[in-house]
Amino acid sequence: MTGMNLNFLKGNKTNLLILAVLCLFQLACKNKKVDETSVDFITDTSGQVDFGKTDESAYTPAIRENMKKLYEDKFGMFVHWGPYAQLEGMWKGKRVSAEWIMKRGPIPIADYEREAAGKFKPEKFNPHEWIDIAENAGMRFIVLTAKHHDGFAMYDSQHPYNIVDFADFGRDVFKELSEACAERDMNLGFYYSQSQDWHEKGGVGNDWDFEGVLKPQEDFDDYFKNKVAVQVDELTKNYGDIFMVWFDTPIQMDDEKCQWMMDIVKENQPGALVNSRLGNGYGHFDVSIDNGQTPSVSKATWLPDLKVPWQTHESVTKGGWGYTAYGGDLDRSEDYVDFIYSLCRIVGNGGVYLLNVAPRPDGTIPQSQANSLRAIGEWLEVNGESIYGADPSPLKFPPYPITSKPGKIYLHLQDIDENEVALDGILSKVNKVYCLADPSKKALTFQQDDEKLRIAVPNELHQPRVTVIVLEIEDQEAKVFDETLQQQADGSIQLPVSKCEFAIRRISYDYDTQLTHRWGENTKQGLIWTVDVQKPGVFKVISEDTGNAGFEYALNAPTDTLTLHAKGNIGELTKKEQGSITIEKAGVQTLTVYPTIPTSKATKLSYKFKGLELVPVE
Ligand code: GLC
Numbered sequence: 001m002t003g004m005n006l007n008f009l010k011g012n013k014t015n016l017l018i019l020a021v022l023c024l025f026q027l028a029c030k031n032k033k034v035d036e037t038s039v040d041f042i043t044d045t046s047g048q049v050d051f052g053k054t055d056e057s058a059y060t061p062a063i064r065e066n067m068k069k070l071y072e073d074k075f076g077m078f079v080h081w082g083p084y085a086q087l088e089g090m091w092k093g094k095r096v097s098a099e100w101i102m103k104r105g106p107i108p109i110a111d112y113e114r115e116a117a118g119k120f121k122p123e124k125f126n127p128h129e130w131i132d133i134a135e136n137a138g139m140r141f142i143v144l145t146a147k148h149h150d151g152f153a154m155y156d157s158q159h160p161y162n163i164v165d166f167a168d169f170g171r172d173v174f175k176e177l178s179e180a181c182a183e184r185d186m187n188l189g190f191y192y193s194q195s196q197d198w199h200e201k202g203g204v205g206n207d208w209d210f211e212g213v214l215k216p217q218e219d220f221d222d223y224f225k226n227k228v229a230v231q232v233d234e235l236t237k238n239y240g241d242i243f244m245v246w247f248d249t250p251i252q253m254d255d256e257k258c259q260w261m262m263d264i265v266k267e268n269q270p271g272a273l274v275n276s277r278l279g280n281g282y283g284h285f286d287v288s289i290d291n292g293q294t295p296s297v298s299k300a301t302w303l304p305d306l307k308v309p310w311q312t313h314e315s316v317t318k319g320g321w322g323y324t325a326y327g328g329d330l331d332r333s334e335d336y337v338d339f340i341y342s343l344c345r346i347v348g349n350g351g352v353y354l355l356n357v358a359p360r361p362d363g364t365i366p367q368s369q370a371n372s373l374r375a376i377g378e379w380l381e382v383n384g385e386s387i388y389g390a391d392p393s394p395l396k397f398p399p400y401p402i403t404s405k406p407g408k409i410y411l412h413l414q415d416i417d418e419n420e421v422a423l424d425g426i427l428s429k430v431n432k433v434y435c436l437a438d439p440s441k442k443a444l445t446f447q448q449d450d451e452k453l454r455i456a457v458p459n460e461l462h463q464p465r466v467t468v469i470v471l472e473i474e475d476q477e478a479k480v481f482d483e484t485l486q487q488q489a490d491g492s493i494q495l496p497v498s499k500c501e502f503a504i505r506r507i508s509y510d511y512d513t514q515l516t517h518r519w520g521e522n523t524k525q526g527l528i529w530t531v532d533v534q535k536p537g538v539f540k541v542i543s544e545d546t547g548n549a550g551f552e553y554a555l556n557a558p559t560d561t562l563t564l565h566a567k568g569n570i571g572e573l574t575k576k577e578q579g580s581i582t583i584e585k586a587g588v589q590t591l592t593v594y595p596t597i598p599t600s601k602a603t604k605l606s607y608k609f610k611g612l613e614l615v616p617v618e
Pocket of ligand 1 (some may be wrong): 099100249313321
């Protein structure tokens with residue numbers, strides 16, 4: 001073995017750590033303890049997946065044009081569809097997994113070819129029905145899995161393992177979709193799993209037909225050259241305008257391969273936007289962890305003259321991204337409002353949203369999924385002004401989803417208690433307030449005292465899902481108060497996750513519990529707080545988290561560091577006193593925590609972090 005794989009095994013501390021993590025991961029998979037929807041290789045690749053490698057020169061006029069479209073359009077349809085749907089999540093009479101079924105089975109290639117790929121004949125596939133569903137949801141682009149980790153091409157590829165030839169279906173579904181999208185003015189992108197390919201000897205992941213999850217460098221190189229490069233070339237050459245290329249799980253990727261992909265895409269599709277899961281910091285826009293949410297507004301990827309949004313994604317199905325008999329037809333009407341609220345929150349925090357559907361093996365999108373989507377579309381028909389083309393919240397830590405446009409601020413409210421809406425922090429003079437769903441835009445009564453705003457919203461204006469209240473303000477761009485965290489009157493400093501910024505996007509926050517949803521898996525997952533310290537000194541550090549044996553993280557002040565441990569029972573939120581830290585100087589400063597020994601994969605799902613409290617030592 002040569003190259004990266006060998007380096008990997010040579011074993012400096014970090015590499016050994018990564019190896020240990022991967023071994024644990026494999027063990028966990030064997031024990032089937034891991035939920036297939038949350039395992040990805042996003043946080044445990046060689047750690048080189050930060051965004052920003054692609055410099056400004058990559059933002060050519062064609063890229064800028066599409067980036068502006070993405071920023072304007074905000075909301076797209078993700079489609080996970082392939083031969084895994086044929087198995088409907090079941091293998092040998094048991095529920096196994098959705099699009100990860102082949103690996104989770106594990107299903108030998110020969111069996112998967114026979115039972116899934118060979119039988120996959122989606123006779124009822126009609127691209128126009130899909131586009132209808134997307135349009136009715138208010139979605140402005142579609143991203144289809146052209147090749148997922150199972151290695152099967154959903155289009156007419158030179159590689160024989162494809163829907164036209166291998167499945168003997170004879171139809172190129174991606175072609176049909178691309179033609180229909182062109183006709184209907186719907187932007188189209190494709191998802192492509194460049195590293196994981198469980199069908200190929202040199203593709204990452206298949207350790208049941210072949211040796212090891214990671215592959216000897218020459219095998220991976222071979223696979224990459226003969227399959228990935230060829231297919232990405234075909235996909236960007238033969239299907240008209242491609243809006244976006246969505247790579248995934250960048251394992252064993254190096255700079256050279258990333259640049260190669262960037263070059264092929266650019267050559268064939270000068271305007272196609274590449275996501276950051278290409279790996280190693282490459283790509284035009286940054287993608288979060290699956291289902292990733294941030295507690296704060298993030299404009300970290302904006303260029304001086306181009307708003308480059310981040311992107312996150314969720315699925316209307318449960319139990320995975322592909323269709324299963326048990327998660328694909330669920331009626332999620334009770335969750336409609338959550339999807340709408342997600343959309344508002346993501347846009348309010350500077351992001352764009354891909355919502356996934358999982359078509360059946362016959363090619364139809366189940367009515368239950370279409371219903372969930374339609375509810376969002378209905379809401380957008382009335383309230384779209386606050387979403388499409390909107391800028392993020394002017395407040396960095398909005399109390400509920402807030403978006404803005406020049407001269408306007410949009411408040412998104414799920415519940416309105418006692419007919420009153422409160423907002424602290426807006427300094428710009430408010431001229432008029434009204435409900436976006438009210439066609440007459442009747443002015444609402446409000447009171448603005450310094451930074452405190454109180455609005456009366458009569459009952460009849462409360463909307464069934466999310467009510468949007470519009471503030472017309474004096475300034476084009478809202479002035480807001482200083483949100484720097486302040487030391488409390490008793491000298492303590494509160495560092496809740498709800499008030500931090502993420503160092504990278506591969507962390508996730510849960511709004512309902514105000515805990516991390518994914519954190520601790522790698523050493524780059526920094527949480528950052530900006531604090532104004534009036535009274536410096538020595539502080540006792542109290543953490544609040546659930547247990548995770550072995551997990552260590554460091555609290556960093558400008559001149560001191562403290563190692564913290566996630567002691568305690570797994571799944572149980574507890575406060576722990578963890579030693580002390582010195583903050584030497586007064587003034588505005590940055591305090592951070594970074595994982596030093598990542599969480600154990602086997603128990604990571606239950607690890608949650610709430611934050612820290614620093615109490616002055618007298
Ligand atoms: C994950 C999974 C994959 C899914 C994707 C969706 O990393 O590996 O099954 O396609 O993310 O975002």
